[in-house]
Amino acid sequence: MNTAIGFHLIESTLFGAVVGIFVFVFQKCGASFRYALWLAAVAKFLIPVTLFAMLGIRFGSLLPSEYSPMAGAASFPVRAYRALNAPAASLAHPHSTLLITIGVLWISGILLTLGIWIRRFLTFHESSDLPVEREQAVLERLRQHLRIRKAVRLRLTGGESELALWGIWRPSIRIPQGLSSQLTPIQFDSVLLHELIHVRRWDNLASAFVHIVVCVFWFHPFLWWVERRLIVERERACDEMVVQSGVEPETYAAAILKVCRFQLGHVIAGASGISGSDLNCRMELIMSNDSKNANAGLRRVLLTALASVMTLVPFAIGFLQQPTLRAQQSSTSVGSRACRYADVEYPQSTVLQMGTISSSPKKVCVQGSWQKTNRAATAVAKDSTQSPAICKPQQSTSPKACICGGVEFSLGAMVNTPDGAMRCDKFVLGQFTTWRAVTSSDLGRSQ
Numbered sequence: 001m002n003t004a005i006g007f008h009l010i011e012s013t014l015f016g017a018v019v020g021i022f023v024f025v026f027q028k029c030g031a032s033f034r035y036a037l038w039l040a041a042v043a044k045f046l047i048p049v050t051l052f053a054m055l056g057i058r059f060g061s062l063l064p065s066e067y068s069p070m071a072g073a074a075s076f077p078v079r080a081y082r083a084l085n086a087p088a089a090s091l092a093h094p095h096s097t098l099l100i101t102i103g104v105l106w107i108s109g110i111l112l113t114l115g116i117w118i119r120r121f122l123t124f125h126e127s128s129d130l131p132v133e134r135e136q137a138v139l140e141r142l143r144q145h146l147r148i149r150k151a152v153r154l155r156l157t158g159g160e161s162e163l164a165l166w167g168i169w170r171p172s173i174r175i176p177q178g179l180s181s182q183l184t185p186i187q188f189d190s191v192l193l194h195e196l197i198h199v200r201r202w203d204n205l206a207s208a209f210v211h212i213v214v215c216v217f218w219f220h221p222f223l224w225w226v227e228r229r230l231i232v233e234r235e236r237a238c239d240e241m242v243v244q245s246g247v248e249p250e251t252y253a254a255a256i257l258k259v260c261r262f263q264l265g266h267v268i269a270g271a272s273g274i275s276g277s278d279l280n281c282r283m284e285l286i287m288s289n290d291s292k293n294a295n296a297g298l299r300r301v302l303l304t305a306l307a308s309v310m311t312l313v314p315f316a317i318g319f320l321q322q323p324t325l326r327a328q329q330s331s332t333s334v335g336s337r338a339c340r341y342a343d344v345e346y347p348q349s350t351v352l353q354m355g356t357i358s359s360s361p362k363k364v365c366v367q368g369s370w371q372k373t374n375r376a377a378t379a380v381a382k383d384s385t386q387s388p389a390i391c392k393p394q395q396s397t398s399p400k401a402c403i404c405g406g407v408e409f410s411l412g413a414m415v416n417t418p419d420g421a422m423r424c425d426k427f428v429l430g431q432f433t434t435w436r437a438v439t440s441s442d443l444g445r446s447q
Contacts, residue, residue: 004048004050007049007050008048008049008050009045009217009220011049012044012045012048013220013222015041015044015309015310016041016044016222016226019037019038019040019041019306020041022037022302023037023038026302029298029299030237030240031233031234031236031237031239031240032201032233032237032240032241033299034233035230035233035234035237036299036303037302037303037306038226038229038230038233039206039210039230040303040306040307040310041226042209042210042213042214042223042226042227042230043213043310044310045213045216045217045220045223046213047310047311049310049314050314051314052310052311052312052314052315053314053315053317055315056314056315056316056317056319056320057319059315059319106219109218109219110215110216110218112218113214113215113218114212114215117211117215135154135175135180135188135192136153136154138188138189138192139152139154139173139192139196142189142192142193142196143196146193146196146197146200148196148199148200150169150170150171150199151170152171152172152173152196152199153170153171153172153173154172154173154175154192155172155173155174155175156174156175156177157174157175157176157177162174162176163175163176163179163191163195163259164195165195165198165199165203165204166204167204168202168204168205168208171199171204173192173195173196179258179259182258182261183255183258183259184251186247186248186251187251187252187254187255187258188255189247190242190247190251190252190255191255191256191259193242193245193247194238194239194242197237197238197241197242198234198238201234201237201238203234203238206230206234207230207231207234210226210227210230211227214227235282236282236285239252239282239285239286243286249286249287250287252286253283253286253287256279256282256283256286257283260279338365338368339352339365339368339369339370341354341370341381342381344381344415344416345416346365346379346414347365347414347421347438347442348365348366348367348368349364349365349366350364350365350378350379350413350414351363351364351365351373351375351376351377351378351379352364352365352370352377352378352379352380352381353377353379353380353381354381355380355381356380362374362375362377376410377410378409378410378411378412378413378414379409379410379413379414379415380407380408380409380410380413381407390416390417390418391404391405391406391407391415391416391417392404392405392417392418393417393419393422393435394406396408396432396433396434397432398432398433399426399432399433400433401424401433402424402433402434402435404417404422404435409424410424411424411425411426411433412424412425414438414442417435419437420437420438421437421438422435422436422437422438423435423436423437423438423442
């Protein structure tokens with residue numbers, strides 16, 4: 001299990017590094033495209049390769065048992081499947097204390113980071129909330145222009161607050177008291193348009209999702225850095241859409257500068273503000289207005305490829321390797337069914353009388369271990385020191401027992417001989433017993 005978790009963190013980080021290369025290569029393809037790429041890098045931390053490989057292994061069980069398209073050495077999905085299905089390590093393991101300590105620290109970090117986020121979130125929510133009727137008509141006009149179906153409220157907040165979009169399912173745009181009087185009508189429309197674009201893009205939902213992932217993997221610096229990059233690309237994407245809607249870059253830039261005078265300067269996950277990224281760089285991009293949208297076909301191909309790497313590829317590997325895993329597990333389980341006593345190996349379901357006297361204890365072989373039983377013995381051992389590992393079959397005139405190495409074994413008993421495993425059965429044409437070779441059905445048949 002620990003190996004699987006470690007591998008997941010490594011391959012998720014490598015996946016994020018590959019995404020970073022794509023972002024650099026497609027730097028001129030629009031902020032929305034770069035935002036989608038970084039969002040895929042974060043989502044990868046919740047989509048382990050092992051999970052989809054295991055799903056593929058489960059579905060691969062539908063294949064015929066003799067079909068093995070990828071026979072050979074097991075790859076990571078198979079090894080990970082074994083690791084995740086292996087019995088839990090004993091608490092007496094020499095590293096158990098360290099593992100427990102790491103687990104406690106991990107959970108403590110999750111609770112601490114989530115607590116800080118929730119506290120800031122509730123503090124932001126405590127500001128006064130008053131309706132703004134005059135500007136609501138402007139908001140409705142812009143909402144219909146963007147074809148946003150959900151209702152969006154416009155609220156006036158008092159005290160030290162910031163212009164931001166609050167909420168996910170019932171969004172509201174909160175304006176600091178006195179801000180609207182500092183903006184011209186066109187500037188006010190542009191900042192409202194910016195916040196409505198956040199609604200259209202579901203940015204608050206994505207922001208909350210990303211921060212939850214960051215809280216779960218709070219120890220990973222890469223995720224904290226990616227979250228800041230997502231905030232930057234989110235605001236730039238909205239800026240691009242505002243300018244592309246027909247607003248003059250000079251008017252929009254002036255509006256942002258005025259809004260920034262009313263801001264507190266911090267960003268809360270789950271609330272989208274208009275000044276949530278580097279201001280100087282944003283001003284330059286808005287005024288230059290030279291960003292380009294990525295080709296729609298290229299964007300779909302690249303995002304589909306990333307999604308396939310996260311899901312379909314490991315699923316296919318697990319599906320194709322399932323027959324190999326099944327064969328390996330089958331060969332392993334056959335050997336694990338046997339039990340040993342005094343250097344003699346007895347197949348599963350053998351009832352062994354551990355001694356020649358009638359009061360000797362009887363135990364049955366179940367999945368490689370001896371368990372107490374009162375059933376009739378199918379094999380008899382002299383004691384724990386004298387029973388030979390391999391005995392030589394001998395002729396017997398008894399109708400109820402076979403002789404091997406001078407020891408009597410009851411009907412159904414199986415022993416190891418120089419010619420392989422043998423089973424004591426009645427001789428069909430006579431009234432005495434005989435030894436015959438053990439078949440595969442004998443190994444799994446209960447007595």
